[in-house]
Amino acid sequence: MQVFKGDILIYNDNPGANISESSYSFYEDGLLLTEKDKILYAGSAKNIPFPINDLPITSFTGKIITAGFVDTHIHYPQINMIASFGEQLLEWLERYAFPAEKKFKDSSYAKIMADEFLKELHRNGTTTALVFSTVHKSSADALFTEAQKHNMALLTGKVLMDRNAPEWLTDTPETSYNDSKALIEKWHKVDRLRYAVTPRFAITSSPEQLELAGRLLKEHTDVYMQTHLSENKKEIESVARLFPDSLGYLDVYDRMGLATDHSVFAHCVHLTDDEYTVMKARNSAIAFCPCSNMFLGSGLFNLNKARKHDVKMGLGTDVGGGNSFSILQNLNEAYKVAQLRSQKLHPIQAFYYATLGGAQALNLEHQIGTLKKDYYADFIVLDPGATDLMRLRLKNASTLTDKLFILMMMGDDRCVEAAYIAGRKVK
Ligand code: GUN
Numbered sequence: 001m002q003v004f005k006g007d008i009l010i011y012n013d014n015p016g017a018n019i020s021e022s023s024y025s026f027y028e029d030g031l032l033l034t035e036k037d038k039i040l041y042a043g044s045a046k047n048i049p050f051p052i053n054d055l056p057i058t059s060f061t062g063k064i065i066t067a068g069f070v071d072t073h074i075h076y077p078q079i080n081m082i083a084s085f086g087e088q089l090l091e092w093l094e095r096y097a098f099p100a101e102k103k104f105k106d107s108s109y110a111k112i113m114a115d116e117f118l119k120e121l122h123r124n125g126t127t128t129a130l131v132f133s134t135v136h137k138s139s140a141d142a143l144f145t146e147a148q149k150h151n152m153a154l155l156t157g158k159v160l161m162d163r164n165a166p167e168w169l170t171d172t173p174e175t176s177y178n179d180s181k182a183l184i185e186k187w188h189k190v191d192r193l194r195y196a197v198t199p200r201f202a203i204t205s206s207p208e209q210l211e212l213a214g215r216l217l218k219e220h221t222d223v224y225m226q227t228h229l230s231e232n233k234k235e236i237e238s239v240a241r242l243f244p245d246s247l248g249y250l251d252v253y254d255r256m257g258l259a260t261d262h263s264v265f266a267h268c269v270h271l272t273d274d275e276y277t278v279m280k281a282r283n284s285a286i287a288f289c290p291c292s293n294m295f296l297g298s299g300l301f302n303l304n305k306a307r308k309h310d311v312k313m314g315l316g317t318d319v320g321g322g323n324s325f326s327i328l329q330n331l332n333e334a335y336k337v338a339q340l341r342s343q344k345l346h347p348i349q350a351f352y353y354a355t356l357g358g359a360q361a362l363n364l365e366h367q368i369g370t371l372k373k374d375y376y377a378d379f380i381v382l383d384p385g386a387t388d389l390m391r392l393r394l395k396n397a398s399t400l401t402d403k404l405f406i407l408m409m410m411g412d413d414r415c416v417e418a419a420y421i422a423g424r425k426v427k
């Protein structure tokens, strides 16, 4: 058993924009008890169900202990072209993303990058991620192999792309089906790993390939699906030209059976009300990627519309379209995106999206995303006074809301004092 002391933040549900009191609990000087990979107890230091007299206590006094961050959209092969200058989505893909992904044909290179990638996630307090690999089957193999070593809940898949991309980065409908199927059989539900069928986006997949992706989901009902949707205006126009019979962008995926309760659609910046209605009906999820949407100039996500339609939603860093691995930095940008639309993102709801909201988007909310008995011991320790300026600012702050807001507006990886995955320290 391990015993941790600190200010414990527990989510029960979505607080909503008006912050329902029952949606979360906060225990100052509380306790977290873990045994092996699971949580035994999280809450008040009084009434603990086990005697802990003789056990050493790891104290994080004045620090917030919360569930680890969940990143619902990120590209591991883009780790070393993050922050590439000057382009918007379609040109940025051609100029930076595709050449970076080409190198993952080499599986020893992929292994090195997978290791760097996971280290960077952990340094930023991200304990679960839904990740794009590349078109190469071995790139997904490499990431699964490294994640398994950390007993981490990680989801990824080989990218499907058979047109409108350089020839050296494309597959075919048949090879994409066969490779994905082999990866599902090898990795899906092995330890904490999960497979996600990963068509890159409608522009780079033929109708035949999307149809076979839909077949994979029918053949494996609890396998995930991840793709991009309605990110950039030029992208949306191109999809309309490529699929003239579709009712809209989401419909391209939906009519192929790709919008399920295990589907995560990244961006959704320009989604129509009708598309939101379909998204809700299918119980699919959105990955809101504020850093990326600002960095690539894609547009301002409409948070109130997502709230109104009550769609499952988590945060995505979208590295390397996004310029930071930090979920805190993404909350910073999310707040500003909301401000530019005269909307509000309250810190209590922001941290919900970063943890339990993300877990719900991945259908993992009964295992991760909050601190409760029998959940995995995936948790982080956040220091709201990690820098001199933050410590000064904290002198004018006392409530949980104040501390969380300081963390999200001023914080980054420096505020992540420790991170644990399945009870083991990874930072
Ligand atoms: N749309 C298709 N591919 C990509 C990608 O790699 N990054 C982002 N942000 N959008 C995409």
Ligand code: ZN
Pocket (backbone or CB within 6 Å): 073, 074, 075, 228, 266, 318, 321
């Ligand atoms: Zn992306």
